[in-house]
Amino acid sequence: MELDSGKLRDAAVSRSTIPVMPTLARSPFPxxxxxxxxxxxxxxxxxxxxxxxxxxxxxxxxxxxxxxxxxxxxxxxxxxxxxxxxxxxxxxxxxxxxxxxxxxxxxxxxxxxxxxxxxxxxxxxxxxxxxxxxxxxxxxxxxxxxxxxxxxxxxxxxxxxxxxxxxxxxxxxxxxGPALRSIVQLDLPRPVDSARELRGEVIYVDGFGNLVSNIDRRTAEQFGARFRHKSLSVRIKRGAAMRLVDAYGDAPKGAPLAIFGSFGLLEVAVRDGNAAAHFAAGPGSSVSLVAAAGRA
Structure with missing residues (x-):
């Protein structure tokens, strides 16, 4: 069987025109x-x-x-x-x-x-x-x-x-360097549970102006379990009550809302707006989960 040298040359040229991507060294962690x-x-x-x-x-x-x-x-x-x-x-x-x-x-x-x-x-x-x-x-x-x-x-x-x-x-x-036995601990404030109010505070403001509080979902659920037949609302700086929603888009444009965000913490936001500017609020501002008045 004879091989066609022209076809071999053509194949070699064809292969040589295909760009060969360099192999990148991959680090196991960044x-x-x-x-x-x-x-x-x-x-x-x-x-x-x-x-x-x-x-x-x-x-x-x-x-x-x-x-x-x-x-x-x-x-x-x-x-x-x-x-x-x-x-x-x-x-x-x-x-x-x-x-x-x-x-x-x-x-x-x-x-x-x-x-x-x-x-x-x-x-x-x-x-x-x-x-x-x-x-x-x-x-x-x-x-x-x-x-x-x-x-x-x-x-x-x-x-x-x-x-x-x-x-x-x-x-x-x-x-x-030498070993240390301990480091400086950072203790975030804890929400305070009273009769009908779980009072926390803003601990973080993100780039969208969302006001993230220190009230986590589990603590809020434990508080709400005492008021199964009562509605819960959220207030910031003793302002008007806001309802809890599942997504930012569940509130009308420009309306304040309360939501458990990606931190797993209760946050106050404004639909398509900036809650920090809207409420003139920041770290330390009070945020409360409040049970409706009446018999529990």
């Missing part, structure tokens, strides 16, 4: 960042440059740089609501650090769930790390795992970013 640096200045870019210099193969994911300036509580809540959706062993770099340069410790945390957290010991990491199950805590003191010249005002670049990058590369958490 390095995720959350800060209050905003999007105007160079700060977020600088810490990503440090990471790229130490761990060029890291898949870096920006959770957000839009945490309100110096709001440790907002950062802690955002981190708590995010970490579980990432692959195990993800390294989370969190920097909301109004105490930068003071005696507050820079730390890294290893958890039983696999997630690792790096940031200041000011309560920012507590909610997420506690959920993930704290296994080991270290204070970041190793000179090998930080920049040579450490600025008193930019630990995100000089201390936290290098530590996170080295963790991602495979450094043992114990290599970063």
């Amino acid at each position: 390095l995720a960042i959350i800060t209050d640096f905003g999007y105007r200045d160079h700060y977020a870019g600088a810490i990503k440059g440090v990471i790229a210099s130490i761990a060029p193969g890291a898949a870096v994911i920006d959770i957000t740089h839009g945490i309100p300036a110096q709001s440790v509580v907002a950062g802690a809540i955002a981190l708590r609501e995010t970490w579980r959706y990432f692959p195990a062993r993800t390294v989370f770099l969190a920097v909301v650090d109004p105490g930068v340069g003071t005696a507050r410790a820079p730390i890294a945390i290893e958890t039983r769930a696999g997630a690792r957290f790096v940031g200041p010991d000011n309560g920012l990491l507590w909610l997420a790390a506690n959920q993930a199950g704290i296994k080991r805590i270290v204070k970041l003191t190793s000179p090998r795992h930080r920049r040579t010249n450490v600025s008193a005002t930019f630990h995100g670049r000089d201390v936290f970013a290098p530590a996170a990058a080295y963790l991602w590369r495979g450094a043992s958490i114990s290599a970063l």
Whole structure:
């Protein structure tokens, strides 16, 4: 049997014109960042440059740089609501650090769930790390795992970013510094249950102006179970009653509403509007679940 050399040449040319996509090295887990640096200045870019210099193969994911300036509580809540959706062993770099340069410790945390957290010991990491199950805590003191010249005002670049990058590369958490027995805990306020009112407060305001309270669905259901035959309504700052809905679209346009959102917490919103502006409300504003008057 003879092979046609022309056909072989044609086949070779045909194959050579098909683009060959390069094989991309896939990292088993990313390095995720959350800060209050905003999007105007160079700060977020600088810490990503440090990471790229130490761990060029890291898949870096920006959770957000839009945490309100110096709001440790907002950062802690955002981190708590995010970490579980990432692959195990993800390294989370969190920097909301109004105490930068003071005696507050820079730390890294290893958890039983696999997630690792790096940031200041000011309560920012507590909610997420506690959920993930704290296994080991270290204070970041190793000179090998930080920049040579450490600025008193930019630990995100000089201390936290290098530590996170080295963790991602495979450094043992114990290599970063000595063990700590405990960290600063962040305790969110709890709702208060009275005769006919479950009173909470706003703890987070998202970018849409939705007012997220500290009343979780389970606590609300336990409160409502006492008033099976009575209607429940929601009030903010002692204002007019709002009904609970299942979706934002269940309320008329421009109307205030109450809903259990993606946080699993009761929130006040305005259909196609901004509840924070509408009610002139923010963190600390009262939010209440109220049972109708009458015999329970």
